[in-house]
Amino acid sequence: MRIMRVEKTLVSTSRIDAFGHRPLLVVQEKAGGTRSVAVDSVGCVPGDWVICVSSSAARDAAGARDFPSDLTIVGIIDRWDPEAP
């Protein structure tokens, strides 16, 4: 699982039916790093540090075994210091 920071919500109106109305978020591993899109099953707000799961767990965590997600947020970290060594 990867530690990532929620940057903002992602707006995508034209999407495949399988995604339904699931909220999508833009997440970043570190400031200025590559942005990824994750399915939000927890209910995060921008600025939250979260753990994102991939693989088959991402599909299950997104709500169904056939949900086409490869990155899903499964939890919000209570306290995280990105500067810690």
Added chain:
Amino acid sequence: MDVWRVVDELVCTRRLPGLGQASLRVLRGQRGETMVATDPVGVPPGKWVFTCVGTAARLAMPDPNTYTDLTICGIIEGWDES
């Protein structure tokens, strides 16, 4: 299976029910990368461990339905860091 060093425990109160009460650990890889793994072993910080990824990570948990993609499978004794 990859080799990591356990850096710290990770507290995550708000989590999906599918993650259960699984213990979480912050791992540092051999190239300095940071990852989070579920820990069915009970590893203290500082130890070297090996992990499995993907669906194998779920099978390595006591409950194979746990939402994880990285699970600690064992503590390595006498790992040579170099």
